[in-house]
Amino acid sequence: MLTATIQTDEGDFVAEYSERGLCALHFPGHRLPPPGRLPEPAAHWHYLTTQAVGELLAGMPVSKLPPLDLSDGTPFQQRVWQALCRIPAGQTRSYGQIATALHKPGGARAVGAACGANPIPLLVPCHRVVGSHGQMGGFSGGLRWKEFLLERESARNE
DNA sequence: ATTTACAATATGA
DNA sequence: TCATATTGTAAAT
Numbered sequence: 001m002l003t004a005t006i007q008t009d010e011g012d013f014v015a016e017y018s019e020r021g022l023c024a025l026h027f028p029g030h031r032l033p034p035p036g037r038l039p040e041p042a043a044h045w046h047y048l049t050t051q052a053v054g055e056l057l058a059g060m061p062v063s064k065l066p067p068l069d070l071s072d073g074t075p076f077q078q079r080v081w082q083a084l085c086r087i088p089a090g091q092t093r094s095y096g097q098i099a100t101a102l103h104k105p106g107g108a109r110a111v112g113a114a115c116g117a118n119p120i121p122l123l124v125p126c127h128r129v130v131g132s133h134g135q136m137g138g139f140s141g142g143l144r145w146k147e148f149l150l151e152r153e154s155a156r157n158e
Numbered sequence: 159a160t161t162t163a164c165a166a167t168a169t170g171a
Numbered sequence: 172t173c174a175t176a177t178t179g180t181a182a183a184t
Contacts (some may be wrong), residue, residue, distance in 0.1 A: 029167035076180065095166055099179080108166040110179035116165055117181085129165080146165095 003033035004046045006053050010148075015049050017042040021067030022049055024119040026108040027070070029105040049123070056122050059152030061089040065123060072119060080114035087128045102158035112137055 001023070001155055006013040011028025017038070022045055042136055045066035052062045071080050083098055095115075099107035115126040118140065127146045139146040 022177085049179065074181070099166085106167085106178040107180080108178075109164065110166090111165090112182055114165095122167040127164085131165085132167060139165070143165095 002042050003040055004038055004042070005032055005035070006046075006050045008053060008057055008059055013053060015046060017045055018069045018071075020071065021070040022120060022123070025053075025068040025122060026099060027121070027145060043126055052123055056149065057091075057152070059149075062068065062123070064136070068120060068123065070119070073114075073117060076110070076119055079115040081118055081120075081124045084115070084118075084124050084126055085130065087125055089125075091128045092128050092134070092150065092154075095129055095137065096132050098129060108132075116140065121145075128153075 002017045004015050004017070006015055007139045012032060014026040014030050014033060015022060016024040016026075037043070048064050053066055055062050059117040064111055079102055080098060083101055087093055095111045096105075098111045099105060102111075103112065108149040109150060111129070115129055116138065118124050118126045121127065121140050127139060129137070130150075136143055136146060153156065
């Protein structure tokens with residue numbers, strides 16, 4: 001498992017790579033890994049990740065994503081995460097809507113659980129999922145990030 | 159195999 | 172606004 005930092009105006013994120021692709025992303029505040037050069041192909045993935053994170057923090061749609069390694073998650077979680085990726089930037093869905101889209105009506109809570117287990121926040125936009133009345137649920141890196149990102153994205157969508 | 163804990167939601171007071 | 176019943180998954184027993 002390889003790690004690398006992403007320096008942004010909001011702090012230093014930490015990305016983790018497996019042999020298949022990006023497998024985790026941590027918010028600033030984490031212990032920074034010892035700096036070192038990434039062997040290929042991780043170096044290229046990291047370039048894409050850095051760019052994507054930069055775009056997200058700027059409230060822009062993401063142009064390109066590195067390959068995501070979601071092999072940790074259960075099949076259900078993987079389906080949820082892929083569904084999240086289909087939410088357009090600047091929009092939000094409710095947990096219930098996601099659940100229904102997955103043909104699991106009533107499984108809103110299960111969707112929430114999957115979001116919490118999401119190893120790659122930001123790139124897998126779990127921050128675009130809110131309660132059925134636009135309220136906030138929770139967020140892995142702290143609700144502050146969720147607010148920050150949603151405001152940035154939706155402000156651009158007026 | 160059972161029980162418990164969740165980033166939910168609809169309903170009724 | 173608050174309390175409660177119901178729902179699907181995952182992790183712990």
